Amino acid sequence: MxxxxxxxxxxxxxxxxxxxxxxxxxxxxxxxxxxxxxxxxxxxxxxxxxxxxxxxxxxxxxxxxxxxxxxxxxxxxxxxxxxxxxxxxxxxxxxxxxxxxxxxxxxxxxxxxxxxxxxxxxxxxxxxxxxxxxxxxxxxxxxxxxxxxxxxxxxxxxxxxxxxxKKGDVVLVCDTGGGTADVNIFKFVSSEKEAARIKPLTYDEGAPAGAASIDQAALDYIISKMRSIEKLDKDSAIWALEAVQAGFSNIKHDYGRSKREGYYLLPVPGMSGSQPPSEDFELGGKGSQEICFKIHPKLLEEWFNSAVNDILAIIDSQLEALAREHKGEKIV
Known part of the structure; x- marks a missing residue:
């Protein structure tokens, strides 16, 4: 080796x-x-x-x-x-x-x-x-x-x-993106070209937070609103729900790149030619027969803020632990 x-x-x-x-x-x-x-x-x-x-x-x-x-x-x-x-x-x-x-x-x-x-x-x-x-x-x-x-x-x-x-550097690592947010503060103790070795300066801390918590909040909301659809059978309704979820995933990844005016519109398969079943749906555009599910940008902001605040709380606790237990160490 x-x-x-x-x-x-x-x-x-x-x-x-x-x-x-x-x-x-x-x-x-x-x-x-x-x-x-x-x-x-x-x-x-x-x-x-x-x-x-x-x-x-x-x-x-x-x-x-x-x-x-x-x-x-x-x-x-x-x-x-x-x-x-x-x-x-x-x-x-x-x-x-x-x-x-x-x-x-x-x-x-x-x-x-x-x-x-x-x-x-x-x-x-x-x-x-x-x-x-x-x-x-x-x-x-x-x-x-x-x-x-x-x-x-x-x-x-x-x-x-x-x-x-380099050796001696102190870093705070926040690994988030999926179902958990994992945060810790480490000190590098390895030399150049050596396999990276680190020494934890604080206890591992993590919580179920991140992209998955945003997805779950969106899913709960979408399900609560799509219950008003009576036209679709069970399998078609599940397929429609998955398609709306996939559409939400796309807008989630683009969130924050530019200010959004108006609702996000997510097409609902199997509904073309129908009337919107409730105020949570609308036609896709002028002359369109496509039914779309509406999500207000404020909702997306709330879901993101909730996930980010959970992560920031973990980071704050780690910084407090570093200041309390390793007063001479500073994060690079």
Whole structure:
């Protein structure tokens, strides 16, 4: 194994993707109890009927501590099964991909290092369950083993700080975007070209906050308003709901780039030619027969503000802990 960590490479090709991506969508579609599609395949290969069965946003539900909205409606037992199935497919793809690129790959000693949400550090049951799952998928042999190496905040510090920070630098890392916000303050103790090593100066802290909390708030709102649609049968209604969710995802990603005048309009499939079922819907435009769901920019602002305030509260507590416990340290 080389000690020069400047040559790290990422796997960017995954099933169902037409272009390279750094992340794989954490999604599964089942046929009965068998995984039919996973990752990017769930969007690119699935039919309408299959997409309404997509399992997603199940990471938070793996911990019995995360109840309510954070679990996105998943039971703990089911969420842990989804995790095992998803990890099995990711691991199989990694092994197959590297075996094609590296001679005698199966006889190389490979260590899979996993990061976990900081919220799990206070949940021994979930951590033990995840460790067993990793051991079952990766195996523990002469050539393979899997370990939980660090929290997601620590992993972000290592990834972003490898070439940016020098020994002795103190950084606050806020890793957010999906279902959790993970925050910690670290001090870099590694030298140049050495694998990044960090020392935590505060305890890991995390909470179910981030993009997923915005998605959940939007989903709750959309469902409450779409109940007024009587024209659609159950499957068509689910498909319409998913289409509106997909439209919301697009406006969420563009939010803040420019000031919005008027409502966001999200097309509702299966409703063309009908009259808007309530004041929460309108026709798509002059001469259009397309029915659209309306979302006011103020609502989007409220959902973003709520998520951001949750994250800022965690950051504030970490800064207070640094000032209290390490008075001589300053964040670079």
């Amino acid at each position: 080389t000690s020069d960590w400047s040559q790290l490479r990422q796997i960017r090709r995954w099933p169902g993707q037409n272009s390279s991506l750094e992340k794989v969508p954490t999604e599964l579609i089942y046929n009965g109890n068998t995984v039919q599609l996973w990752g990017a395949e769930c969007k690119t290969l699935a039919t309408q009927d299959e997409r309404i069965r997509t399992k997603r946003l199940f990471k938070n539900a793996m911990s019995a501590r995360d109840v309510g909205a954070a679990s996105h409606g998943h039971e703990v037992e089911n969420a842990r099964r989804y995790f095992k199935d998803f990890l099995t497919h990711v691991h199989a793809h990694i092994e197959a991909s590297l075996a094609k690129q590296i001679n005698d790959f199966k006889r190389l000693r490979i260590e899979y290092v996993f990061s976990v949400p900081t919220t799990w550090n206070r949940d021994a049951d979930t951590l033990n369950e995840v460790k067993q799952t990793i051991r079952g998928v990766v195996g523990k042999t002469q050539y393979r083993r899997g370990i939980i190496g660090m929290s997601e905040a620590a992993a972000s510090a290592v990834e972003t700080g490898q070439d940016r920070f």
